[in-house]
Amino acid sequence: MPILMAVGFCWSLFTSYTAQALPAHNDLLAQSAERQIHIIVDSRKALDNGDKTINDHLKVLETLAATKHSAAALVVIDEIISIGYVYLDKRNLYSYAYFVNALLKPWLDEVGLKEVEGQPYDMVYLRARMLRALAQFGRNKQIVTYLQSLAPEYLTGDSDISPELGTEALRISAIFASRNQQELVHRYFQVTASTENQELRKSVVQAMYFQDPTSIHYIFEHTPKANLTSGERVYILQRLFWQNKEQKILYQWLEDDFGKWVANLPLLYQSVLPEVFTPSCQWDNAQALYDFFNDKRSIFQSSLQKQLSDTAQCLQVKQLQKPLLNDFLTTYN
Structure with a gap:
């Protein structure tokens, strides 16, 4: 069944805006x-x-x-x-x-x-x-390099770097990690397992923004068996889907390990997983989300319908706004 029929959502484009004086x-x-x-x-x-x-x-x-x-x-x-x-x-x-x-x-x-x-x-x-x-x-390459330089120091747990800056340094390091930096995701997991610094642990969990396929596969494989709370596991999943707009490979890898991910989650977390797997306002991701959850247990269906409905509205607005955005940005070329 097509996703649009599943959500029962009207996909006609908005034809006008409400005038608002600024x-x-x-x-x-x-x-x-x-x-x-x-x-x-x-x-x-x-x-x-x-x-x-x-x-x-x-x-x-x-x-x-x-x-x-x-x-x-x-x-x-x-x-x-x-x-x-x-x-x-x-x-x-x-x-x-x-x-x-x-x-x-x-x-x-x-x-x-x-x-x-x-x-x-x-x-x-x-x-x-x-x-x-x-x-x-x-x-900004200078700032990317600067934040990447802070990450190793912050990961020691013995630096004067604030948790706020440390978290963003870890996030940027994960986003820009290449295939030649696969040891970084190993280091993140090592720190969560060994540190007694709770601020550092929180920062690392909140920085699993990896985009290279090898690191993502490592996260899928190791998160279910790592010493993490249910909330931390769900947060890591959400960030992976939020950060990666091309999500088909995420679903392919998750299909094999889905039982492991769900087994130890409280029912409350299980019931909202379709909202955790955010499509990021992308049509093909919404279709993949529907295909993945539609034939699964009833506990997922209410959350699935809500996520698809929200995504449908986002896509309507986005489709109309994108040309306007591109025109606006031409002044900054």
């Missing part, structure tokens, strides 16, 4: 941090509902990237990461990178690469997320 740029920057955050959040909701173009949403981010409020800047950065995951493909990777670097350069100049002793937590966290965005979506 405050002037100077007015946006004059708002409080709380108000600026609300503006960004409301703008994203309107985008996801099809009530605003992505161009208008990105213009909000353009303006508020110049905010003086670190809390609002952090929301801008998280939006940059979120949009990157949903909307990017090979055609607009580099245009988006120019956009990201242009928006975040003032904050990079403000906070710098290196942590400062005694700095407030909000700046520590902002720096970590900013460097992550610049490395992953700004494709």
Whole structure:
């Protein structure tokens, strides 16, 4: 049965947007941090509902990237990461990178690469997320190299690197790991098994963002038998699906080990696994998700239908917005 029949969702494209007047740029920057955050959040909701173009949403981010409020800047950065995951493909990777670097350069100049002793937590966290965005979506090779250089030191569990920066350093190291760096995933698992530093363990679990096939296969093979909690196993699965847009190979490997993964999970976790296997707003991934779970136990079916319905709506909006995004990004080439 085709996935569209399974979700019973109408796939007609939106034909118009709800007109929404935006405050002037100077007015946006004059708002409080709380108000600026609300503006960004409301703008994203309107985008996801099809009530605003992505161009208008990105213009909000353009303006508020110049905010003086670190809390609002952090929301801008998280939006940059979120949009990157949903909307990017090979055609607009580099245009988006120019956009990201242009928006975040003032904050990079403000906070710098290196942590400062005694700095407030909000700046520590902002720096970590900013460097992550610049490395992953700004494709900034200098920052990629810098974060990769921090990872081995942080993995020792005996460094002054904050957990916030350490986590992002581990994530970027995993994302950019090549076939020649397969020992990295072994090291991550070794640390989770041996460290008594709970912050470090949490960082490693939250950084299983590997994309090379050998590392992914290692994770599938070793996670079920590793000394990990059910929550940690589910988190690792979710990140693998979120990070990897080409998911057919994930399902192929998971098919053989699915019983091992599910056996030790509480029923609550089992019941939401289709939502853990996020299709990342990709049509072929949604079809693979449906094919994988449709003939499995009834415990999965409610979560499966919810995930397919959410993905169908995301795909509708994305299909209409992608050309607008590409046009917008031409100004950053």
